[in-house]
Each structure stands twice: as C-alpha cells, then as structure tokens.
Amino acid sequence: MTVRTHTFPLTETPRAIEVRNPAGSVTVRAVEGADELAVRVEALDGADHTADRVDVDASPSRLRVSVPERRLVRTPALAIEVTTPPGAAVRVAVGSADVELRGRLGHTEVTGASGDVSVEHCTELELRSASGDVQAGAVEGVATVATASGNVRMDSAGGAVLVRTASGDVTVGEAGDDVSVTSASGDINIGRACRGTVQLKTVSADARVSVKPGLRVWLDVRSISGRLYSGLDDEGPDAGGSREAELAVVLQSVSGDLRVRRAAPRAASD
Incomplete structure (x- = not known):
C-alpha cells in the first residue's frame, strides 16, 4: 500500500478545493483550528504507480487534486483525503467513488457516475449523480x-x-x-x-x-x-x-x- 502526503501553508482566505478521482473515494474535512492544508493519497488494490502520478497543485486561491484517467483499461482506485480550514468552496468530480464531505464548507458541487455522497454542512449544494x-x-x-x-x-x-x-x-x-x-x-x-x-x-x-x-x-x-x-x-x-x-x-x-x-x-x- 502506497501513501503520499502533501502539505501547504494556509492563506488568509480559504482556498477553493477541486478534486477529480475516477475511482475509489474522496474525503474532504473542514477542521476548526487547522494550521495547514493537507492532502493524503492512498493507493488501493495495487494502484501504487497511479498514486505517484496524482497531480497536486496549490496556488494562493485554489487547490487542485487530479488523478490521471486511463483509457481502455480500468483506472486503479485511490482514496484521496483533503483537510482544510472551514468555509472552503469544494468541487468534486468522480467516476465510481464515494464522496464524504465533513465540517462546514462553502459552495459545494459534486458530479459523479456512481457512488454514495455525504455532505455534512455547506452554504450551497449542487449535485449530479447517475447512481448512489x-x-x-x-x-x-x-x-x-x-x-x-x-x-x-x-x-x-x-x-x-x-x-x-x-x-x-x-x-x-x-x-x-x-x-x-x-x-x-x-x-x-x-x-x-x-x-x-x-x-x-x-x-x-x-x-x-x-x-x-x-x-x-x-x-x-x-x-x-x-x-x-x-x-x-x-x-x-x-x-x-x-x-x-x-x-x-x-x-x-x-x-x-x-x-x-x-x-x-x-x-x-x-
């Protein structure tokens, strides 16, 4: 099992968070008193090489986490977890993956083909799913x-x-x-x-x-x-x-x- 972690210093305002993961799971936690922005990528079912290729990019206003999608073959499953201060806007796009959003978040948008979605607290919600x-x-x-x-x-x-x-x-x-x-x-x-x-x-x-x-x-x-x-x-x-x-x-x-x-x-x- 391969685990990759990334940490970034906080900015004055919450970063907008974008996560794209074709398979596996996505978790975003808004934690009161968080002193950094953290990303954890865990390879599931032997997806070690895919974990190394996940693109994690942070700017002063935005954090992007993107898993490369493989054509013609099954995309390996990854568990992605992001920890952020409260109030961040969140956009998540998944193929076959469960999505769990915890804590107080801003505008939240989730798009998925299949998988359950759980959102604890947000200012606005837009959600589109085929199954789940x-x-x-x-x-x-x-x-x-x-x-x-x-x-x-x-x-x-x-x-x-x-x-x-x-x-x-x-x-x-x-x-x-x-x-x-x-x-x-x-x-x-x-x-x-x-x-x-x-x-x-x-x-x-x-x-x-x-x-x-x-x-x-x-x-x-x-x-x-x-x-x-x-x-x-x-x-x-x-x-x-x-x-x-x-x-x-x-x-x-x-x-x-x-x-x-x-x-x-x-x-x-x-």
Missing part, C-alpha cells in the same frame, strides 16, 4: 440535486430545494423556502415546510408534506388513482378570509397517495 444515495445535513442556501437512481435525504435547507430523480425516495427534514421535487417511483416526504411553494410530482409514488403550524396554506392536490388526505381545515384555493396564503402546496401523482398535515409544534427552547 445522497445524504446532506445542513444546507444554508439553495440545494439542487439530480440523480437517476438513489435515495436523497436532506436534514435542512435554508434556501430553495430542487430535486429530480427517477428512482429513489426523497426526504427533506425542514425546508426554509420553495421546494420542487420530481420522482417517478420514489416516495417524497417534506418534514416541515415553512414558506414559499412546495411542488411535488410523482408517477407511482406517495408524497407527504408537513406544514409549519400557524401558516395559512393554499392547496392543489391531485392524483388520478391514488388517495388524498388532508389534515388541514378550511384551507384551499377557495378558503375564506382576507389574509393571503403564506405557503402553497401543489401535489400531483398518477397513482400515488398524497397527504398534507400540520407538523408537530416545536418546544419553546427550539
């Missing part, structure tokens, strides 16, 4: 996820959420702004919708939205052969009263069940 599960903790701003196959789970998003998936469940714990989710065969669950417009579209899957207590809601819920449930009283396009709706909920499905209800009140200390 996606787990995101806290996204402060906008979150955009597109995947063909795989479950998507997001604990919270302060900005708009846009998710497109063909097969896989989608769960958003708390949405602070607009939500748009389209899924062919995966169930959709929004744990707490707080404002804006929630628009969920499915073909054969179920969809459920829990609404923040106290909000006035405009409803448009339609399913051709599925069942409809609403735990909201006197709320819909024609609901009376002079106060405008604070949240619009639009649910559409061909055969899935659709449910809207109130989220549980939070404790006073939350």
